[in-house]
Amino acid sequence: MGSKERIQRLKDDTRLNILEAALQIVKEEGWQSLSMRKIADVIEYTAPIIYEYFTNKEGILLELTRKGYMLLGQDVQKARSEHFQPEKQIEAMWIAYWNFAFQNKELYKLMFGVDITCCELKKTLPEAEFTTG
Numbered sequence: 001m002g003s004k005e006r007i008q009r010l011k012d013d014t015r016l017n018i019l020e021a022a023l024q025i026v027k028e029e030g031w032q033s034l035s036m037r038k039i040a041d042v043i044e045y046t047a048p049i050i051y052e053y054f055t056n057k058e059g060i061l062l063e064l065t066r067k068g069y070m071l072l073g074q075d076v077q078k079a080r081s082e083h084f085q086p087e088k089q090i091e092a093m094w095i096a097y098w099n100f101a102f103q104n105k106e107l108y109k110l111m112f113g114v115d116i117t118c119c120e121l122k123k124t125l126p127e128a129e130f131t132t133g
Contacts, residue, residue, distance in 0.1 A: 011053075014043075014045075014049075014053065015053045017043045018039055018043060018050055018053055018054065018060065019060065019063060019064060019067070021039045021042035021043045022034055022039050022060050022064060023064060023106060023107075024042060025038050025039065025042065026106045027106055031106070031109065031110065034057065034060075035057070036050050036051070036056075036057055039060070061110060064107060064110055065107075065110050065111050067107065068104065068107035068108065068110060068111045069111060071100065071104065071107070072097065072100045072104075072111070075096040075097075075099070075100050076093050076096050076097060076100075078096070079092035079093050079095065079096035080092060080093050
């Protein structure tokens with residue numbers, strides 16, 4: 001593996017670690033407790049490093065929202081594909097949606113603004129289209 005590939009892999013890993021740390025903090029302390037400094041403490045970097053990957057906290061929230069919509073979309077599509085009758089498809093889809101909401105509470109709250117006011121930018125996410133459009 002060349003040095004460019006290794007550097008890119010390290011950057012990708014750091015970005016993923018930032019997102020995972022943010023979600024970990026939220027699960028333990030709630031959305032209102034999330035800060036760049038807390039994320040930096042969890043990943044054992046300084047806060048300025050995080051700003052190399054995300055412009056601000058809203059950028060992290062937007063990326064987590066995108067992740068949530070992608071996961072929900074995958075779950076719903078998978079549930080739909082397992083059935084051929086429309087009635088069964090609809091039932092499987094709403095059960096998948098319901099399960100997602102309870103298994104991924106923090107992401108669900110972020111995606112749909114439950115107990116948190118989030119960025120207006122999330123409305124522009126193509127991943128959100130199937131739930132809003």
